Amino acid sequence: MSTFAFHELTVGYGDGAPVIAGLSLEIPDGAVVALLGANGAGKTTLLRAACGLVPARGGRVLLDGEDLSGLSTEDRVRRGLALVPEGRSVVAELTVEENLRLGALWRHRGPARTRAVEAAYELFEPLARRRGAAGHTLSGGERQMLALARALVADPTVLLLDEPSLGLAPLVVSQLLGVLRDTAERTGLTVLLAEQNVTGALSVADRGVVLSLGEAVADRPAASLAADPALRHAYLGF
Amino acid sequence: MRLTLRAALITLAAIAATFGLDPFRNYQLATAAGVFAAVAGLTVLVGLTGQLSLGHAVLMAAGGYGYAAAATAVEETAPWPLVLLTGLGGAAAASGVLGLLLGLAAARLRGPYLAGLTLALVIALPSAANVLPLGGEQGRPAPFFPVPEALSALIAVEQWHAWLAIAVSAAAVTPLVALRSGRAGLRMRAVLGDETAARLSGVDPALVKTGAFLASAIPAGLGGAVLAIATQQVAPGGYGLAFSLLLVVAAVIGGLGSIGGAAIGSVLVVALPWLVDTAAEAVPADLGQRLTGNLAVLLFGAVVIAVTLARPGGIASLLTGRTRTGKPIKDRIPSEDAALSTNTER
Amino acid sequence: MDRFVFLLSTGLARGAVLALFALSLVIVWRAARVVNFAQAAMAVVAVYAAFALTAASGSYWLGLAGGLAIGALLGAAVERGLMRRLPHLTPLPGMIVAIGLVMVLQSGLAIAFGPEHRPMRPPFSERPFVIGGVPVLSPYELFVLVTAAAVMGALALLFTRTSLGLRLRAAAFAPETSRLLGVRVPRMVTLGWTLSVATAALAALLLVPTELGLNPHAADLLFVNAFAVAVVGGLDSPLGALAAGIGVGVLSGLVTGYVSASAAPLAVLALLMVVLLLRPGGLFAPKEARRA
Numbered sequence: 001m002s003t004f005a006f007h008e009l010t011v012g013y014g015d016g017a018p019v020i021a022g023l024s025l026e027i028p029d030g031a032v033v034a035l036l037g038a039n040g041a042g043k044t045t046l047l048r049a050a051c052g053l054v055p056a057r058g059g060r061v062l063l064d065g066e067d068l069s070g071l072s073t074e075d076r077v078r079r080g081l082a083l084v085p086e087g088r089s090v091v092a093e094l095t096v097e098e099n100l101r102l103g104a105l106w107r108h109r110g111p112a113r114t115r116a117v118e119a120a121y122e123l124f125e126p127l128a129r130r131r132g133a134a135g136h137t138l139s140g141g142e143r144q145m146l147a148l149a150r151a152l153v154a155d156p157t158v159l160l161l162d163e164p165s166l167g168l169a170p171l172v173v174s175q176l177l178g179v180l181r182d183t184a185e186r187t188g189l190t191v192l193l194a195e196q197n198v199t200g201a202l203s204v205a206d207r208g209v210v211l212s213l214g215e216a217v218a219d220r221p222a223a224s225l226a227a228d229p230a231l232r233h234a235y236l237g238f
Numbered sequence: 239m240r241l242t243l244r245a246a247l248i249t250l251a252a253i254a255a256t257f258g259l260d261p262f263r264n265y266q267l268a269t270a271a272g273v274f275a276a277v278a279g280l281t282v283l284v285g286l287t288g289q290l291s292l293g294h295a296v297l298m299a300a301g302g303y304g305y306a307a308a309a310t311a312v313e314e315t316a317p318w319p320l321v322l323l324t325g326l327g328g329a330a331a332a333s334g335v336l337g338l339l340l341g342l343a344a345a346r347l348r349g350p351y352l353a354g355l356t357l358a359l360v361i362a363l364p365s366a367a368n369v370l371p372l373g374g375e376q377g378r379p380a381p382f383f384p385v386p387e388a389l390s391a392l393i394a395v396e397q398w399h400a401w402l403a404i405a406v407s408a409a410a411v412t413p414l415v416a417l418r419s420g421r422a423g424l425r426m427r428a429v430l431g432d433e434t435a436a437r438l439s440g441v442d443p444a445l446v447k448t449g450a451f452l453a454s455a456i457p458a459g460l461g462g463a464v465l466a467i468a469t470q471q472v473a474p475g476g477y478g479l480a481f482s483l484l485l486v487v488a489a490v491i492g493g494l495g496s497i498g499g500a501a502i503g504s505v506l507v508v509a510l511p512w513l514v515d516t517a518a519e520a521v522p523a524d525l526g527q528r529l530t531g532n533l534a535v536l537l538f539g540a541v542v543i544a545v546t547l548a549r550p551g552g553i554a555s556l557l558t559g560r561t562r563t564g565k566p567i568k569d570r571i572p573s574e575d576a577a578l579s580t581n582t583e584r
Numbered sequence: 585m586d587r588f589v590f591l592l593s594t595g596l597a598r599g600a601v602l603a604l605f606a607l608s609l610v611i612v613w614r615a616a617r618v619v620n621f622a623q624a625a626m627a628v629v630a631v632y633a634a635f636a637l638t639a640a641s642g643s644y645w646l647g648l649a650g651g652l653a654i655g656a657l658l659g660a661a662v663e664r665g666l667m668r669r670l671p672h673l674t675p676l677p678g679m680i681v682a683i684g685l686v687m688v689l690q691s692g693l694a695i696a697f698g699p700e701h702r703p704m705r706p707p708f709s710e711r712p713f714v715i716g717g718v719p720v721l722s723p724y725e726l727f728v729l730v731t732a733a734a735v736m737g738a739l740a741l742l743f744t745r746t747s748l749g750l751r752l753r754a755a756a757f758a759p760e761t762s763r764l765l766g767v768r769v770p771r772m773v774t775l776g777w778t779l780s781v782a783t784a785a786l787a788a789l790l791l792v793p794t795e796l797g798l799n800p801h802a803a804d805l806l807f808v809n810a811f812a813v814a815v816v817g818g819l820d821s822p823l824g825a826l827a828a829g830i831g832v833g834v835l836s837g838l839v840t841g842y843v844s845a846s847a848a849p850l851a852v853l854a855l856l857m858v859v860l861l862l863r864p865g866g867l868f869a870p871k872e873a874r875r876a
Contacts, residue, residue, distance in 0.1 A: 073764065102762070348675075369844075486680070
């Protein structure tokens with residue numbers, strides 16, 4: 001069965017040619033799927049359209065068989081979708097604790113909220129040491145950690161990640177991806193991971209989807225994708 | 239050259255039109271001409287640089303006081319054309335200095351701050367008139383120009399003042415038109431579009447904003463001089479908040495950035511209150527008294543809201559047809575492009 | 585010296601009202617990134633409602649409650665009906681619509697109620713207490729101070745200690761991120777307007793009994809002074825609004841007392857000009873200010 005799917009999705013800006021052209025994609029329950037492709041392939045646009053931040057021109061976004069197309073971003077999130085956008089979307093004016101509580105607000109009430117926040121600190125120990133620090137004082141790695149923790153604290157069923165490794169040190173990246181894989185295995189979370197860091201992404205993913213100019217040109221098990229030099233050359237640039 | 243010719247033709251046509259009007263209408267026309275000069279300055283400022291001034295009435299007042307002071311100083315000794323020119327020089331100097339000061343502030347401030355500062359300026363004007371040597375509430379008298387003898391058989395004094403008003407306004411607005419369509423206008427649009435990009439292209443935003451304010455202030459000051467010519471006095475009461483907001487209304491209704499629109503807007507803000515008040519005299523006295531002066535303001539407010547919500551190009555864009563899809567900046571400020579970004583922001 | 589103490593204490597009460605109104609401007613600025621130039625006109629509509637209610641019922645308190653409710657409703661209605669429909673790319677359309685709204689509301693009030701000043705009676709005496717032979721605050725001024733302090737304290741608690749406050753702050757700082765965390769941002773914006781205009785209405789309700797009387801322009805000067813206060817304190821800083829409000833209130837009280845009443849607006853204008861030119865972000869602006 002498939003929890004999360006795009007059906008004939010078309011997205012574009014203004015009057016220009018569509019960035020995503022009639023894309024169909026099914027992501028099975030609990031799968032970790034790497035979304036690969038060069039700059040401008042449409043990865044970010046696809047994730048933003050999934051959350052309703054960019055309006056779709058046509059097609060559907062399905063979650064558990066329900067069409068999300070008519071729903072606002074807030075309501076999609078409340079159906080179990082979570083997006084960690086590119087560029088460490090920490091609210092700089094709020095503290096670490098407030099950022100995490102904000103993430104938990106709609107999902108948990110009362111003591112359960114405190115428990116969920118504490119669980120996030122256990123998952124990301126460096127954050128626990130900086131509870132009271134304002135968002136703008138965090139390092140790049142801490143911000144990305146906080147953004148991921150804040151998304152997970154709401155127990156989403158589908159997690160969309162946009163370039164979590166961008167601009168981070170390799171060690172931090174492997175730590176983040178490790179937590180991601182463990183969480184997915186432990187909770188059965190479905191993950192769609194957009195990355196330029198192909199090796200890193202394929203190392204945690206079951207499957208890889210390659211986007212080029214708004215269309216899916218390959219959809220295969222991660223291992224076979226990593227081993228195909230022709231594909232790597234053509235679309236991933238190495 | 240084509241611009242000068244066009245300006246001369248429009249000016250002559252306006253002067254010819256005064257023959258078709260009775261003295262009161264000619265007085266109104268003179269007022270509208272003064273308002274037009276100020277609104278033209280304001281509409282270029284707001285439409286091209288995006289800076290909202292709520293204080294253009296004070297710039298008009300400064301021009302009026304400058305005119306009165308300079309013209310009165312030479313009134314006894316000089317022939318009338320020289321008195322007029324000296325007065326206009328005084329008006330340009332006074333409004334120019336104030337405009338330069340505000341422009342220096344504007345260069346450092348973003349939208350709402352500048353609007354608030356100019357608003358405070360309007361509110362402080364009556365106090366300033368009392369504290370500074372400006373004659374308090376009575377204000378200052380300005381010289382009276384009788385009809386020259388050669389014309390006295392032909393026209394009445396109101397028509398003569400309308401001629402002077404039209405000529406002064408034409409002289410104030412024509413350079414503004416040239417400025418708007420020339421390099422300076424391009425720089426202003428560049429700064430409005432993206433200050434950083436403008437800076438990278440060698441345009442200094444602070445200089446452009448200060449210059450734009452100055453270029454907008456001087457026509458406003460000359461407009462103030464026109465009103466002083468028509469009424470022979472300058473008093474703070476005439477340049478309050480209500481009048482200042484009317485100038486904004488005229489610019490918005492006409493379409494921000496459009497000089498032709500400014501002309502339409504100016505005629506409307508002078509003529510409509512009078513029409514409405516005339517109509518209000520027909521209803522019972524008590525209600526009529528309440529409607530006088532208020533109904534017109536209510537209508538203007540409603541129109542401004544409606545125009546901003548529905549028709550960002552103003553009335554001028556209705557007359558010239560559809561809003562062009564080539565999108566000049568003035569059409570872009572309010573709505574179309576922004577629809578996209580509001581979707582992502584909200 | 586006696587005169588100084590008297591001017592200082594009345595300046596304090598005036599400053600509290602100013603701070604409250606400035607706080608209302610800060611709230612709506614933080615919620616929606618607009619300076620609401622119609623704040624005074626909207627607040628005065630609420631005062632007229634309170635006036636009518638008090639006249640009909642004979643109770644000051646019923647009028648006060650009704651006025652606050654009308655202010656809150658008006659704030660929500662203006663946001664839903666007008667401001668939401670505008671693009672937010674530049675502040676210009678919002679400012680222009682607010683100006684249109686000022687004209688509609690003020691002339692509407694003048695048509696409905698007539699232009700005359702209607703005296704409003706304060707609920708407490710305005711005769712100052714005399715302590716050690718020195719006249720200080722009047723009971724009404726004390727009431728104003730206590731009310732303003734209580735409301736500002738309650739707002740501070742709401743914003744910093746409750747989850748609603750957390751949502752309001754997050755929606756103001758980072759609308760898109762907040763939506764991704766399930767915060768209903770449009771609702772938060774409406775709520776910000778509601779709180780803001782209710783606060784402004786309270787400030788106007790406290791002010792008008794000490795002035796010449798209720799008229800459509802009764803809060804114009806309050807708005808200009810409060811705007812100056814909000815700018816001096818920094819539009820993003822509630823604490824700045826409080827400190828600058830007290831400061832400007834005392835300053836204009838002293839200038840009125842020692843120079844003349846007509847010099848006070850000039851003093852405020854001069855202060856505004858100096859602060860804007862030296863520190864455009866306000867005296868209390870945070871180091872890493874977010875761009876509008």
